[in-house]
Each structure stands twice: as structure tokens, then as C-alpha cells.
Amino acid sequence: MEKKTIVCISCYYKGYDFMDEMKKLGNKIILVTSENLKEKNWPWHAIDEVFYMPELKPSVWNLDHLIQGFSHLMKTRKVDAVVALDDYDVEKAALIRETFRIPGMGQTTHRYFRDKLAMRQKAKDSGINVPEFTAVFNDNEVDEFTDRISAPWVLKPRSEASASGIKKITSKEQLYEALETLGEERHLFLLESFKPGDVYHVDSLTFNKKIVFTSASKYLAPPMQVSHEGGVFRSKTLGRYSEDFKALEEINARVLSNFGLINGATHTEFIRGKEDGKWYFLETSSRVGGAHIPDLVEASSSINIWREWAKIEDALLRGNDYSVSPPTGYYSGLIVALIKDKEPNYSSFECEEVVKFLPIDYHVGIVYKSGDASVVQDRLDSAAEIIHADMLNILPPKSNKLSS
Secondary structure (H helix, E strand, O other): OOOOEEEEEEOOOOOHHHHHHHHHOOOEEEEEEEHHHOOOOOOOOOOOEEEEEOOOEOOEOOHHHHHHHHHHHHOOOOOOEEEEOOHHHHHHHHHHHHHHOOOOOOHHHHHHHOOHHHHHHHHHHOOOOOOOEEEOOOHHHHHHHHHHOOOOEEEEEOOOOEOOOOEEEOOHHHHHHHHHHHHHHHHHEEEEEOOOEEEEEEEEEEEOOEEEEEEEEEEOOOHHHHHHHOOEEEEEEOOOOOHHHHHHHHHHHHHHHHHOOOOEEEEEEEEEEOOOOOEEEEEEEOOOOOOOHHHHHHHHHOOOHHHHHHHHHHHHHHOOOOOOOOOOOOEEEEEEEEEOOOOOOOHHHOOOOEEEEOOOOOEEEEEEEEOOHHHHHHHHHHHHHHHHHHOEOOOOHHHOOOEO
């Protein structure tokens, strides 16, 4: 079997299962990552070559240097695919594909999965509900929006991969102070109405434009709240036959179809408005969800999204068909929180519903599963009480980043 060469790009430590599976499938793996991640526990057994990029600032590389380095790499290696393992790497991978004419998502489509302004406009143009929003390029347009849509509003970075950088704004004066502070980076933000409601995430796999697997979950503490207020991050899966699951499955399919996704893994977020009960699109990304969401998904479905994504990429490279096993029907729950100790004492949390304790320094992380949704909810509630009472460490928002 011919070895295919896959370049994996990541400025975060992630994608262990993806690279491991790609190697098992008989491929050559080249990793391009940040210099400061040299000492991480990458799947070195699966990686044939590694190249390091210095960071100009967190997650940011000099793209001219990246292209120059890739050009040098291409002289002696035939690259068959370029895969972005993190949200911040989607534009890097798209630039490389466009420059070297490598198949996969290009720079036009990638904006719908990276630029929050582009994705909102695309969703709106496609007839999908979105919270009211505006670009902040022009003062008159900002004034028109704030006169028409009452506060509070949310000032959001267009290209951040998590809830960090988001500011809740309660008045025009506060808004213009914030825009003034942004200075020359103002165009990198957007403004939208703050819509109270429950936030959900849909994690799916697509092969040749067909969604072959969907998992839907509800955040019990949304990433934005945890990022800004500290506290405990929790999420739980929805029953596959519930009305909420069916509604999310349908709107997620509309988003991915209209946005032009052909293959790969996606993580998409929606909010159900508290006032009107309607579903609103928040954002999407062409990658596996962060914050240990893949562990949540696998506990309920027995589907490892990282490994299945690798199988999709391998099938595409070899011109083969792909199918995924039917998902199991468990309910699962995830809880992650920043704590005071480097290694938590998990004795208080042990129970038969625990699937795994997540090994994250200075964090407690637990995945539960059960055939009964109420049992999962009870476990998440009791764990949150213990963490709040005895373990929680709340840092300023900048340090308390949780990527979803």
C-alpha cells in the first residue's frame, strides 16, 4: 500500500489520536508546530518529521516564513494533504493549499469557518437565524445598529477560537471607549446583540458533503461565562431521539451545506433564545471541538471523532468509501475546572459512571456516562458542588481561557 504524506499543522498541543490513526492506516506524518511545544507528549511513534515555527505572539506565525519553509519542504517531499488540527491553524492550512495547489478547503471557504463576521453574514444570507450583528468599520453604521438594537451588546473578535477577547457592552459610551482602545485592530471585531439563552454544541463528521455522524450537547456553563467569570465548565449530551437533538441536527446540516463543507470534522454552536425559544446560529469551525469535548462525544457514542476524521482523510487520499459505525446510545457528561493543586485528588468523585479522569495539570476533569440522563445530571451537579466548595481556583479572565 502506497504511503501518503500528510502535513499536520498545529499551534496547540492536540490531535494525538488523529496522527496515531493516520500512522496506523499506513501514512507518513509531518508535524509543523510552535517552537514552544517541543517538549509536549506528541505521538512521536507516529510522526516521521517535525518542523518548528517561532510564535510572533500566541498562536501567530509569520506566514511568509511558513510558505518559504513549506516551499523548501516540498522540494524533496510530495505532500498529499494538509490538515489543520486547531482553529488557529485553519487559515494557515488554507493558505498552504492555495499556494501549492494541494486539494482541500481553500481561502474563500475557510473564512466561513474562521471569520465570525463572514460566517454570520453567510448564515443570514442563507436564511438561518443569527443574533443581530454589525461590522464596526463605520461609525454611522455602528450608531444605526445601537439605535435600532438595544443594549446589552457583545463585542467579539472575528477570529478568536474561544470565548477569550469577548466583551459585554452595556452603553454607547462604553462601546466607543472599547472601540477606541482597539485602535488599529478595530476592524478585527464585530458587534452583536446579547441574546440570553441556553448554548448548545453540535459535533459532526462529513464525507463527500454527507453528514455521517452527529452528536448534540448542551453547555451547562457556557464557555463565555467560564472564560469571564471563572468557575466550572460543564456539558452534557442530548438523547439522539429528543426534539432538541432533531432540531439541532437539522439546522447544523443547513449550516454546513450552505457554508460549503465537503469533508472533515466540525464543531458548531447554537443558542436557543430565552425570550422566543428560537434556535440561533452562533459560530462554526472546521475542526474537532476543544475543551475535551471529543471525550464527551466518545463516552456517549463510542465514536472517537479524531480517529474517524483520520479515516475520512485516508479514504479521500486513496479514493475509497468511508462509513462510520452506528453510535451507541448512552448519555454522557463532562466537567472541567481550574483548581489550586497540580494533581487533583479524585477519591471524592469515584463512582461507576466515571469513564475517565482527565490528566490536565491544575485542573479537575471528569467524563461520566450512563443509560439514564438524570444520573449524568446528578453526577455533574454533585461534582460541581465539591469543586466549588473545596478545589476551585479562579484566575483573571486572561489566564482562565477555555477553548471550545
